[in-house]
Amino acid sequence: MTSALDPRTGAVALCAAPGHDPEAAAAAVRHLLTERRLCPPDEADGAAGHLVALARHYGNRPFTPLDAVRRERGLDTDRFRRLLDLFERLPELREAVIAGPSGQYWSNTVLPLERRSVFDAVLEGTPVHPHIVGLYPGPSCMFRCHFCVRVTGARYPVSALADGNAALASVIDEMPAGSAESLYVSGGLEPLTNPGLGDLVRRAAGRGFPMTLYTNAFALTEQTLERQPGLWDLGAVRTSLYGVSDEEYEATTGKRRAFGRVRANLLRFQRLRAGREAPVRLGLNHIVLPGRARRLLDVLDFVAELDAAAPGRPVDFLNLREDYSARPDGALSAAERTELQDILLAFEEKARRLTPALRIDYGYALHALKSGTEAELVRIRPETMRPRAHPQIAVQVDVLGDVYLYREAGFPGLEGADRYIAGRVGPDRSLSDVVGEFVTARRSVAPRAGDEYFMDGFDQVVTARLNQLEADIAAGWAAHRGLLR
Template identity: 65%
Template structure:
């Protein structure tokens, strides 16, 4: 039993920086022979290849199979045998999923694989989108410098009644087999829509677990009193734009915003505790270049929020990085070292001050915290897919316009209208909009700068579809994408 655990552990950590590939190979060789997968002679060479294969995909999940085969230096027959054996050794799969880039696998790729939506996109099959973003906000009170929103752009107040009727019909039309099929975001700030609570209540009544993405500026007592349906949310995810009024003013253009947001979050915690509401509360926080050490102050801020309701502390925080201004998306050596040190300090302080907090480090920060280079997927116009991926996700704004990418659903955004594939209306359902686009062979030729309509999720989905297409063209259709 001890020997089996040692083998499993040695192989399971083989993708992590600082691990010993030779020791993992020897442990794996013994396992392959003992389990009857290979003879000792075959296992000696195969074990090293399998460990290296795990390390390739633990760090680079979008690597085409042919490229991996060439890196191993084996012929197609031997490579196919390696892929078959890899699939029957659970420790190898664990090594990939827990590797430096494991969040790509566990957070996005494998859940979508299980739903079959990648195959639907590749085969141009019209299916209902796996994820539908509702963008109900008519305006926003912030002017964030990083936001693609056109300054002053908003929807006319007269669009609210028809827009909310459209959203209600859309909620009624969405299949109930996926409770997480919808989320509420924008575009513009969702809480500026006075009918949002009713829409949330309607969705919850059909069994959906909605997450609201908000800046929390309007998450006031008055809003919660008028829109009681907001308590039926599954989670409230607040985008945090700083840790004091000066940082908020510099980012959002609004004075005294930080104090109001903090007060709103503290009251929300007290209220959900008093009411025993199950809704979760969390933060999105972007680590800006050169400001990694602010993570320690973030822990202090969360601890202060928790003091408002010690029995209902903050549930989660999602950390993301912003290195979009760098041509290659990579950190310099000095930046990498500083951020790794900051992440180590952050983890230690979370354990000490907010031990119940769940931290999601995302794609690149997860790699960096594991000691590997932080690099995000970077899709360019030449690697965008003209057919996009409406089988995976679409977004619907207040006017009913259906957008292919998450950052395209902003009113008046130049060029974004090209990525609207139709309109949900009293005579047209979302199902019909998607079916018409897909079955007609709809395509949108990418133009320079169009990649900025895509958020991180869109980029990951696009990279995966490109990878699967290359694998299939290279004759690996049955093994495409490596992990399934």
């Protein structure tokens, strides 16, 4: 019998990681195939190398259509089908794909959505309630981040808030019971600029949705928390951290002395959260901006300072990201990326020592870089966008009740973004109505150059996965579509 500790099993499970020997992995696969009597020894000899190659391919390039890999390996359909059957029966190969440099695509996004079977509704054109709904309640934002797509000066009228909050409340009320993460609060603009946010949060929590709030935390003051006690019913506060000094904040957000205020807000939040024993989690989201890679280590000092403010209630999580917008000024230079790899290792070591309770998520690109390789980043272009989008999987609703098909489109006045509004929720029109009509009427949006910027990383991954699944089904690989599910 083999066990999880068997070195052969280990050789297979790590075969997509950089630096691992494909020959040794193939020998281990051959052994597992025969030991488990999955195929005769002569077939195992021929299959093992191909199976390892498949795991390596999808651990690095998760969105390749199956038939492209079949052709690349020069296999006929019968032989490839047999290999895919064997692949499914060796869980170590699945593990290998997920442990590969692109594993975060699988574990963070694709597989959780596959478990909910949400891709099928899109592929079949079936109207179902969106699996994930983002509430965008913020009428304005006090920052002007240089990478943000928002239109300077554009905001929602304050007079729209009463009806808007009623529309968002109705969206909460009609959300089908299910995954607790299906509702979240983000933007669009800054959610804490909406004085009714606490009530919406409490309403959602009462329905079993402890929402995560994406915020810049500038308005997360003691007064806000006193005026809006419902905010304590949040599942998590995820603060976008734009630096660790006033100068860095000003350079990024255009706002003077903003770090000092965010820092004070978070320190107080830590103390209040601990004092109330509130279950709300606190996390930071930090984008590694060009020229700032070295400053990453200082972020941990800030986390340690927040930890010290509330002994026993350390900061829960830190999400590190590269700028994913694909805008030319967002990319790190080649030299800085090389340096970043070493910085990430030092960062990991410092985090272990200084902030051991912190759960760090490196995201798609940085995870790969940390593993010593470059992930193939998904880059959807207008020609690979899906004109009917994926509203059965996710939509975003702003404070006018407008239902946006992509996460970066929900900003007032953003040119071309209104084409991505599926409809408006109101007293006589539910979110299910809006999405149902959009899907049933087979409405579509013809993508134009630049529209890809309306999609965030999640939208891009979902689109890439749907394109892949569609190609697999069309090529006759429906039973194995997408390799892992």
